[in-house]
Amino acid sequence: MDILIKDALILTQDARRELVRGDILVQDGKIAKVGGSIRAKSEEKIDAKGKLAFPGLVNAHTHIPMSLFRGYAEGMHLHDWLEKKIWPAEAKLKPKHIRAGSMLSILEMVRSGTTCFNDMYVAHMDEMCKAVLETGIRASVGHALFDLVKKTDAKDELKKGTSLAEKWSGKSSLLKISMAPHAPYTCSDGLIRLAKDYARKKNLSFHMHISETRKEVFDSLREKGKRPIEYLDSLGALDSNTVLAHASWVTKRESALVGKAGASISHNPVANLKLATGGICPLHEYLEAGANVALGTDGTASNNCHNMLETMKFAQLMQSHLYWDPLRVSIQNIWDFATINGAKALGFNSGSISPGKEADIVLADLRSPNLCPLHDARNLLFSLHPGNITDAIIAGKPILREGKFVSLDEEKIIVEAQEAADDLVSS
Ligand SMILES: [Zn+2]
Incomplete structure (x- = not known):
């Protein structure tokens, strides 16, 4: 699946550790292009305006x-x-x-x-x-x-x-x-x-x-x-x-x-x-x-x-x-x-948002009280929390979109985990 992520602030973790604004193109599970305005056909377009993209x-x-x-x-x-x-x-x-x-x-x-x-x-x-x-x-x-x-x-x-x-x-x-x-x-x-x-x-x-x-x-x-x-x-x-x-x-x-x-x-x-x-x-x-x-x-x-x-x-x-x-x-x-x-x-070819790498990308919503104001995005390290994470893409496949799991039944998994935990600790 090809994905075009539009208008993100990107903490690339590339060789120059660049922080750039713009788009990310994902093709065949890999990152194809990063930064600036990218024009390309894709099966899925993600609007990342107001969001921080960083490597999973x-x-x-x-x-x-x-x-x-x-x-x-x-x-x-x-x-x-x-x-x-x-x-x-x-x-x-x-x-x-x-x-x-x-x-x-x-x-x-x-x-x-x-x-x-x-x-x-x-x-x-x-x-x-x-x-x-x-x-x-x-x-x-x-x-x-x-x-x-x-x-x-x-x-x-x-x-x-x-x-x-x-x-x-x-x-x-x-x-x-x-x-x-x-x-x-x-x-x-x-x-x-x-x-x-x-x-x-x-x-x-x-x-x-x-x-x-x-x-x-x-x-x-x-x-x-x-x-x-x-x-x-x-x-x-x-x-x-x-x-x-x-x-x-x-x-x-x-x-x-x-x-x-x-x-x-x-x-x-x-x-x-x-x-x-x-x-x-x-x-x-x-x-x-x-x-x-x-x-x-x-x-x-x-x-x-x-x-x-x-x-x-x-x-x-x-x-x-x-x-x-x-x-x-x-x-x-x-x-x-x-x-x-x-x-x-x-030994995985991931960990940065740069061309050729596996497309493992996370988005966080910068329009959150704990992430405002924005100075240097790297410094958000001290205030980012899980509630800010809206999207997760792994190997070019969206797993979490706008805060919801694409194909996993979260409620069922939580119920089953509670039952399994009760079963384990009961005598
Ligand atoms: Zn251990």
Whole structure:
């Protein structure tokens, strides 16, 4: 479908980071022309006068079925939260729950300007893949692997990831499958090596939690004699297809290792604050080292939402606070993290509104009290909220138009999610 978007203010995120006024032409799912007045025939014309167009946001780390646990258990220490609430409920997960939670999260993501996400979760991952294709969102999805927790065999555990890849890789340009060993403290070195070898052989992304808490670092030093990222490096698991979630409790030597490998991190500021992990991820050091920095929400049970606009604001404020300097990690840096860097981390040709890129475009209504007055549109980072998002186009297909989903039944998805959540937590 060809779409002509007319008269927008466009935050392009192109190579020159230009802010331009004018039209955007989308042809065959890709962006064909940007800026000025474009005359072209199209099946759909979108009047974007008074609207801001920006590249769809990329949520570089989450667990979307966990939206069913939103608000279920609050005010608890991490260990109690997991043992008494989350793990018993997760033990009851059936395919219908994964579907209901995934569909709910996708609605929430699209409504808040996210058009692509990076996920790992523990069960029935076919349902998440089906939800991606049914809704038309873009995603990288992996089966979370753990062999140390349940003391399973590394090769058996690996199969959960490889069979997902064999079943779904290449099914759609919207969906990539990753290898996703959960964390260095839940996976053996054998499993990490096997997962990375497979990812390398098949050119898949490698997604892993690391250095989220100080305890994890101390345990790693005591048990392995290395800090977590040094350990991962010693296993040969760092390269440009590696995405490390959190990577907050790190030394300069570790951020340098990530940069040298050209690997990516997903910083998840809201989840870090909510789980009281203490440290703040040193993004300036990562940038200095040449690492690719992206942003994520983490799962909804520890956030409690999929609002990347909020995550962007928190990220900038936390970095200003950390360095006593609002310029170390700039507003432009944050837009980069949430768009082009996120796309690069996951290997998608998206994240900017420039010719040749995948047409993942979001529109926000500038005629909203919280977005007025308009000075530099980049600065709207601090006041944009999901209520401002009116339209979302993914791979050239309108998913949300003038605040309404084009083909998804939002009411039904919300009712089904509530039923699935009630079913999970009932004893
Ligand atoms: Zn996570």
